[in-house]
Amino acid sequence: MTTPYLRVRNVTKRFGHFTALDDVSIDIHRGEFVCFLGPSGCGKTTLLRAISGLDIQTHGAVEQDGRDISALPPAQRDFGIVFQSYALFQNLTVAANIAYGLENRKRPKAEIQRRVTELLELIGLPESGPKYPGQLSGGQQQRVALARALAVSPGLLLLDEPLSALDAKVRAHLRDEIKILQRRLGITTIMITHDQEEAISMADRIVVMRGGRIEQIGAPLEIYHRPANLFVAEFIGAMNLLPATRIGYGEIQLGSARLACAAEGYAPGAAVRAAVRPEDIVCTGKTNGHANSLRAEVREMEFMGPFFWLSLGGGELGEHRLRAQLPSQRARDLDLRANDATHLHIPAERIRLFPHGVGHG
């Protein structure tokens, strides 16, 4: 295993009595795209500002490329940064904005010119050099900000909620572009976001944060399918969380149904919370061909286009409520309507158990 490009070790940041970051450690490898994800106030911005040196941590170390940069001012570190507000210099042309960092390195004029042209093409705005930022759309401005940050070929790219100020369509488009650009340049990138969809679709690894601590670090699939705790389970995607009891070996009782699942680590009789994603619940209608099944009634059906939201209750579920996603095509085949009784199949490996009573704050 190669040594990590960026090492954050035991970083703590206090503002007076408030602890914004509490003993955070992460290793990030060269060329990786990492997202810091969490609700506002979780410490993701504070961590980014500690890594950049804009707001240096109170304790702990940051190493970049084998160099201890913990106490260095931002100007002595090696990073490019893009902000939600773009922070483009409004009185300079697009070309001058991109050239800003290059001019400072006393490169020859012709070389700067060449690099600016190259970057303008890279971001798909080859004609926009002489324009002023105010004449561009939000998405275009953010691309210019990205080009300005990349112009000096930094070792580390920091993106501070770069897409949050844009409207949905532009956001989705730019999301792909940034990802493609990052792969092509192979630049180590950290992006902070509060949008889980953004994090899942862009990141190689996601760092889920809450209250100044790291809740889980992992690849998007891992975070989605094997959340480490209730907070991550609820924060990422939609999740049913139902109270259940562990009964025999590898089995839980949910309502009056018995379901098989991996239940290591819980004593028989222990109260647990069973986590199931709505899309993992398979509606089989009147037929019951599966082992891990239970009966319930459709309370409500909400048509969403490609699928229905089902609200299920009664039957073996009793008082519990379950939300399921039913593909529209399957709903047509089953001819399912509100108040119908149906069998539900929940694959054993799609049920995850968490200790009962530890809610998220």
Place this chain on the structure above:
Amino acid sequence: MAELALAAPRIRPRLGRDEWLMGGGLLVLALYLAVTLLLPLALMLAKSAQDRDGAFVGLANFARYFGNPALSGTVGNSLWVSALATAITIALAFGYAYALNRSRIPFKGLFRLVAMLPLLAPSLLPAIALVYLFGNQGVLKGWLFGESIYGPIGIVIGSVFWTFPHALILISTALGTADARLYEASESLGASRWRTFTTVTLSGARYGLISALFVVFTLIITDFGVPKVVGGPFNMLATDIYKQVVGQQNFQMGAVVSLLLLLPAVLAFFVERWAQQRQISSLSSRAVPYQPKPRRSRDGAALALVAVVAVMILGVFGMAAFASLAKLWPYDLSPSLRHYDFSATDGGSWASYGNSIRLGLYTAAFGSLVVFIGAYLVEKTRVAKPLRTATHLLALIPMAVPGMVLGLAYIFFFNAPGNPLNFLYGTMAMLVLATIAHFYTVGHLTALTALKQLDPEFESVSAALKAPFYRTFWRVTTPLCLPAVLDIALYFFINAMTTVSAVVFLYSPDTTLASVAVLNMDDAGDTAPAAAMAMLIVVTCAGVRLLHVGLSRELLNRTQVWRRR
């Protein structure tokens, strides 16, 4: 885990070139403000507790002041005259602001312009005009029913005149930010017009009114020009300082009166800051601007009010202009420029006018430079937080210090024999320093507002691009803030031209000023030349104001292409 983090050594951020330079710049600024502001004031505080020989006497000077009814009676005089003039100013300014913001009268731009005219004149000008209008040979003498203009009447009228635009700006801002939704709600709930006025209009403008009340009161009680010219035998605190210091050379008693004068100013300062913060938070970003609908009765009354006030303002300027041009008031009224010669008077000369222009230009140039760089350092320095806060507080002090007080403090400080800066005493440089210090706060706040409108991450981006802060300051921050810098320069220039209070203690025979010349010529009985000099100041300020408008427009056209979409 927490224990582990605690045990780890605390990170001590290392400082780069930018941090050293900015921190150093901040320190220089703090020292500058300490020398030109804090130390002189501290010394004055000390002087008030000393006798003539410099021995410490505690509160003996204060006891002597309040034990002498001839002196302490002034406190009462100052209070009631200032209160009366403030009440009249606020009432008139509220009516005027209401007419401009909440009615459909024609020529609003013109009326606004006329109301701002007094800002271009020293406070001495209305006082001199009053002498011509209501003095012993005044054209409208009969209107006073035998009362004399010299005394409370003259002080009140003159004070109302020159503080009117100050009140109007503050109240107009408060009335200009009305939320139409509140009026619609009030109307749909069936409230009467009067009820809507008291519950919506007045309560929406209350912080602006409170703020204007205190600011105007302080302006009047600390003003020196009006009572000096039309006060006659009636003593006010500001004229008392002048008499104690210039007349009797009793600096200690001057310091005592100064401290008394400082009280309302300090109080006004805190009330104003409090009101400002409330005013801002009361308007949400979702408010809908209020558009008044035409209403005959209201619009008629509003037009009558603004017309009367505007005619009075123009009348005062017209009187001063006429007096300065009449050959020999009141006997020969044929036009002549002889009063603009000044060679026959010993109070002033064209050299004073030249000095004033120089003072205005130096103050505008150095003042806006110091103020803008200073505000930048206070706002943008990443290190030395306590120093930033301290410097910001220092920059706010001048707003609470009357000019007379600052001028006296400068005498104590710069004329002290042991002071290495003693060589500045009596020079143009000291007048410039005093004037910058006197008007520092407004410039500082203007610059801060402009800087806060910029993206706060400019400095982060430029640090990431390894650009030194001064490069971004020069190429980005300053061009973006240029309109604000021009405003600050204009503010400094006009105030340097019109102020009397601080500089009246500080000029020397080589550095006489136009505004002080107005005072001295009037004092010597050369009233017509005094009026002429006052008019020169007005015309110069108006000219520079026009130049400022043109320059700003040209600047927008040429260098600020980026503002166009």
